[in-house]
Amino acid sequence: xxxxxxxxxxxxxxxxxxxxxxxxxxxxxxxxxxxxxxxxxxxxxxxxxxxxxxxxxxxxxxxxxxxxxxxxxxxxxxxxxxxxxxxxxxxxxxxxxxxxxxxxxxxxxxxxxxxxxxxxxxxxxxxxxxxxxxxxxxxxxxxxxxxxxxxxxxxxx
Numbered sequence: 001x002x003x004x005x006x007x008x009x010x011x012x013x014x015x016x017x018x019x020x021x022x023x024x025x026x027x028x029x030x031x032x033x034x035x036x037x038x039x040x041x042x043x044x045x046x047x048x049x050x051x052x053x054x055x056x057x058x059x060x061x062x063x064x065x066x067x068x069x070x071x072x073x074x075x076x077x078x079x080x081x082x083x084x085x086x087x088x089x090x091x092x093x094x095x096x097x098x099x100x101x102x103x104x105x106x107x108x109x110x111x112x113x114x115x116x117x118x119x120x121x122x123x124x125x126x127x128x129x130x131x132x133x134x135x136x137x138x139x140x141x142x143x144x145x146x147x148x149x150x151x152x153x154x155x156x157x
Contacts, residue, residue: 003143004028004136007057010050011132012085013098013124014061014078019043020124022132023054028140031132033125044088051089059091060147062098062131082150093150098131 006026013020019037024030037046051059061082064074079095086093135146 004140005057005145008054009132009136010034010047010054010056010059011096011128011135012047012059012061013128013131014064014081015039015124016074016077018124019047020126020128021047021050022125022128023056024132024136028136031129031136033122033129036122036124044084047085048089051091056091058145059085059089059093060096060132060135061085061093061150062127063095063147064098079150083153086150086152094135094145094147095150096131096135096147098127 004027006028008026009024009028011020011022011024011031013022017039019039021034021037022031023034024032035046035050037043059082061078063078064072066072082093082095138144138146
C-alpha cells in the first residue's frame, strides 16, 4: 500500500434525480454502498450529515465526461454540485473521471441476477462504489490520489 493515505472516503455519484453514495473503510480495502439520496433541496444537507457521521478524509465526486474526454451538461452540473458540497461540508473534494462507472455498475448488477427494474434503487449506489473503488485502487497503485482536487470558486467561498 505504498503512498496510500489512510482514512474513510465517500464516493458520490451525482445524478439529475438521485445521488449514489458509497464509503470505504479507513484502509481502503473495500468500497461499499451506503445510500441513495434523492436530488433536491435537502440533498446537500443529507450529504453533510453523512460526512459528520463517517468523518471522511475526502469526498470523491464523479465527473461524468463523455467518452472523448469532453465536458457535457452533466459535467457542469456535477462540478456545481461539488462546489456546493465542498463549501457546505468543509471536507476536501476530488473530482474523479467516472466514464463508464454506471455502465460497469449495470453490468455487475445484471451479472448478479438483478433485473433492470430491481436495479433502479441501487444503481446510483453501485456507480458510487465503482468510482470510489477505482479511486482507491488508483491511489494504491500509483501512490498519488486519483482525480483532481476541487478548488472552491472565489466568489462562492
